[in-house]
Amino acid sequence: AQTVTQSQPEMSVQEAETVTLSCTYDTSENNYYLFWYKQPPSRQMILVIRQEAYKQQNATENRFSVNFQKAAKSFSLKISDSQLGDTAMYFCAFIQGAQKLVFGQGTRLTINP
Amino acid sequence: DAGVTQSPTHLIKTRGQQVTLRCSPKSGHDTVSWYQQALGQGPQFIFQYYEEEERQRGNFPDRFSGHQFPNYSSELNVNALLLGDSALYLCASSNDVNTEAFFGQGTRLTVV
Numbered sequence: 001a002q003t004v005t006q007s008q009p010e011m012s013v014q015e016a017e018t019v020t021l022s023c024t025y026d027t028s029e030n031n032y033y034l035f036w037y038k039q040p041p042s043r044q045m046i047l048v049i050r051q052e053a054y055k056q057q058n059a060t061e062n063r064f065s066v067n068f069q070k071a072a073k074s075f076s077l078k079i080s081d082s083q084l085g086d087t088a089m090y091f092c093a094f095i096q097g098a099q100k101l102v103f104g105q106g107t108r109l110t111i112n113p
Numbered sequence: 114d115a116g117v118t119q120s121p122t123h124l125i126k127t128r129g130q131q132v133t134l135r136c137s138p139k140s141g142h143d144t145v146s147w148y149q150q151a152l153g154q155g156p157q158f159i160f161q162y163y164e165e166e167e168r169q170r171g172n173f174p175d176r177f178s179g180h181q182f183p184n185y186s187s188e189l190n191v192n193a194l195l196l197g198d199s200a201l202y203l204c205a206s207s208n209d210v211n212t213e214a215f216f217g218q219g220t221r222l223t224v225v
Contacts, residue, residue: 004155035213043201045156045216091155100146100171101205101214103155 002027004094006104013082014112020067021077021107023092030054032096034068036077039106040088048090051075079109087111115140119204119217126194126224134189134220138206144168145187146214147179150201162187191222199224 003026013019025034036048051059051068059066063083067076079086092104118137126132138145144163148156158171162181176192185206191198201221205214 037216042218043221044218045203045205047213047215050213093155095214099169100158100161101148101156102158105155106153 002029002094002096002102004092004102004104006092006107008107009105010108010110012110012112015082015084017082018078018080019082019109021079021090021092021109023075023077023104025073025075025092025094025102027073027094027096029096032094034066034075035093035095035101036064036066036075037091037093037103038086038088039091045091049077082111084111084113117204117206117215117217119202119220121220122218123221124223126222128194128196128224130194131190131192132194132222134191134202134204134222135186136189136204136206136217137186138204139215142206142208142215143185144207145181145185146205146207147187147189148203148205149173150203150219152200156203159189194224196224198222 005024032053034051038046038048049061049064063080065078089106091106094102120135146161147159150156159173160170161168165181178190181187201219203219204217207214
C-alpha cells in the first residue's frame, strides 16, 4: 500500500525567510505523480506544485520548488521569500494512475510578521 | 468557470440520521472523488466515480454510498450517522489519468 509521511506537524518562520517542508512516501510503482497542496483556513485545497516521477528535473513554481529524490522516496517543498499569505496547512500527496490521492498528515506552517 | 462547487457548506445532523452532500465538478471534468478530512488530519479517500460508476473505493463502510449523474455531478450519502462521521467532506474533480485534481471548499458535517 502506498503511504505518505510528513514528519513535521508544525513549523514557524519569519516573513521573507526560506522554509523547507519534508515528505517521504512508499510505493512499489515506477510511474506516479507527487503533489504539494495548500489548505488555508478557507478549507479549499489548492495545488502548489506537482512532480512527475519520470522527470528528473525538480519542479519550480515561482517561490515554490521541490527537491525530488526518487531513490530515497523523498519529496520536500522549499518556500523562498515566505509571505504572510503562505500561512496554511500543507499536504504532500501521491497518485498513481487513475487511483486515489494518498495524503500525508499535513504540516501547519505559520509565517510570522 | 465556477470550479468545483459543493453544497451545503455546513450541516448539523443527529446521530442515526441520513445526509446527502452534493458536488458539481469543474467544467470539462468527468471524474469525481470524495474525501473525508477529520480535524487536524489529511484527507482520506472515500470513493471515485467515473461514467456514472463507482470506479474504486477506500476503506469506508457501506453506510457511505454515492452516485454520479449524466452531467457528471455527484452525491455522497451517509446513512445511520455516527459521531465519528463529523468531518470536512471534500469533493475533487479531474478529467484524465494523472491530471491535477481540483477541490471544492468542502462541506463541514457535524453529527450531534
